[in-house]
Every structure is written in structure tokens, then in C-alpha cells.
């Protein structure tokens with residue numbers, strides 16, 4: 001690794017492993033997170049995401065390998081530079097929201113005036129001002145998650161670790177949290193997050209590592225991962241039953257393409273450069289009515305399934321119970 005890479009790297013991981021008695025929870029993983037990135041660790045239950053994040057933040061002992069945060073191997077020396085948001089909240093149920101935030105800020109040595117000001121600011125920013133005086137134990141799941149994130153950033157860390165930030169919360173709260181993550185990143189925070197929601201990784205992350213059974217199966221920019229499957233674009237035309245009666249003529253006219261006809265729909269597999277004008281002309285020639293055209297873009301989900309062979313429903317169903 002050359003010097004310029006070293007300066008830019010927020011997190012460097014080399015051959016990191018964690019072995020529990022029976023299980024290689026994390027098995028010789030290596031990756032680097034650059035300053036200013038949102039880096040996602042995507043994998044099914046039990047893949048090793050939490051174990052990894054815990055080793056990166058000093059909460060779990062490393063079996064072998066090396067972690068550097070801001071070039072430091074000793075986590076204590078960079079404690080103030082990092083913020084940790086665990087998947088299960090670590091806040092005190094008997095303290096109210098404001099007190100919890102002030103307490104976390106005191107752990108980082110913030111003075112009373114500063115921590116109270118920051119706590120008030122964050123309660124406001126996270127739409128929790130009204131419940132700032134309510135005990136944490138009485139918060140809803142979404143409120144708890146937001147306050148836990150607020151607690152993780154009260155000391156303005158350079159690098160934020162988020163373990164499953166939107167698991168088990170409703171759609172609106174999940175969307176708000178994603179917005180907050182993007183805002184934090186735009187303000188300069190490097191983000192390392194774990195998720196088993198592919199859509200979340202696609203929306204948020206600059207780069208994504210697929211982790212399965214403790215190993216990184218693939219690591220690339222979200223753009224490159226999507227490029228893997230974008231050659232397989234499909235355009236779907238909505239027609240009507242009468243227009244689609246003469247299937248043979250339609251298929252003959254479109255014989256240069258892979259075509260599927262079903263119900264009132266015509267699906268045509270195209271490459272990225274194909275425009276839809278030519279199809280409209282063809283449909284006009286054969287008196288086929290078209291009411292709607294829709295480009296069906298493949299998603300990160302398609303890439304994930306292609307690379308790991310894991311069906312997404314399997315991966316997401318266990319944790320989907322709480323709704324998002």
C-alpha cells in the first residue's frame with residue numbers, strides 16, 4: 001500500500017478472522033474503506049456482519065489478522081474518532097432521551113453546556129424533541145433506533161459504524177434514518193454499515209461487500225455491481241388481448257430479440273444502447289396497440305442472487321417480521 005492510499009484510508013482490514021469454538025464466524029476478510037465513503041457489508045443472517053463490526057470497533061476480540069482505523073491498530077487511540085451504533089440499543093431504559101444523549105456525550109468528555117446543546121440539537125434533528133423527556137424504555141422501535149444513532153454521533157465522529165440501522169422499524173422511520181445517514185456522509189462522515197436489505201445497500205452505499213459464511217464473496221462499487229446485470233435490461237410494453245392475438249406475427253417481427261408474451265404484456269430483452277423508437281414503429285406496422293412502456297432495470301438484488309446463489313426472500317424473511 002502506498003502513502004497516498006494510507007492517508008485516505010479510514011478503515012484497513014487484512015486477513016481478519018474470528019473463530020468461535022465451532023464456527024469460523026469471520027474468515028480471513030480483507031478490505032479498505034476510504035475516507036468519505038459509505039461502505040456496506042451485505043449478507044444473510046449469521047454471515048458474520050455483527051462479528052466484523054464488533055472486531056472493527058474493539059467490542060470483539062480478533063482471532064487473527066489486523067484492523068487499522070485512521071492508520072492506528074490500537075482502537076483506544078482512535079476512540080473519539082469513531083461512533084458506534086449497535087443493532088441492539090445500548091442506552092439506558094430508565095433515563096429519558098435527553099439524559100441518555102448527555103450521558104453518552106459525557107463519556108467523550110464533552111462539557112456540560114456543549115453536551116446539553118448538542119443533545120437538544122440532535123433531538124430536534126431526529127424529530128424526537130417532543131419525546132426528549134420520556135424514558136427510553138417507553139420509546140417505540142423507530143424512536144429507539146433514532147436515539148441510538150443520535151447517541152453514536154453526539155461527539156461528531158469521523159467514522160460511523162452502523163449495525164443494521166433500519167432492521168425491524170417501519171418504512172417511514174427507515175426512510176428518515178437513510179436520509180440522516182446520507183446527510184451525515186455529505187457532511188464528511190465515513191460510514192461503515194451492515195445490512196441484509198439489498199435495496200438499502202443499493203440506495204446508500206458507494207461500495208458493497210457481499211459476505212456469506214464469514215467470507216467476502218464479492219466487493220465492488222455499487223455502480224460496477226449493477227453494470228454486471230444492466231446488459232440484461234428488459235422493456236415491458238402494455239398492450240391489449242386483441243392486439244396480442246396473432247402471437248406468431250409479433251414474434252416474427254421481433255425475431256432479432258428475446259421476447260416473452262404473456263397476458264397483455266410484451267417483454268423484450270434489450271441491451272443498454274437500444275432505443276424504444278424502433279419497437280413503436282414495429283407495433284404500428286402490425287396494428288398492435290401500446291398503452292405503456294416500462295424499462296425494468298435489474299437491481300443489486302439480481303447481482304446478489306447471481307453471485308451468491310442465495311435467494312433474497314430467504315435472506316430477508318427472518319428479520320422482516322418487525323416491518324420497516
Ligand SMILES: Nc1ncnc2c1ncn2[C@@H]1O[C@H](COP(=O)(O)OP(=O)(O)OP(=O)(O)O)[C@@H](O)[C@H]1O
Nearest residue numbers: 020023025043044045046047048049050051052196
Ligand atoms: N458469542 C458467540 N459464540 C459463538 N458463536 C457466535 C457468537 N457470536 C456469533 N456467533 C456465530 O458466528 C456467526 C456469525 O454471526 P454474526 O452475528 O456475526 O452474523 P450476522 O451476519 O451479524 O447475522 P445477523 O444478521 O443474524 O445478525 C454465526 O454462525 C453465529 O452463530
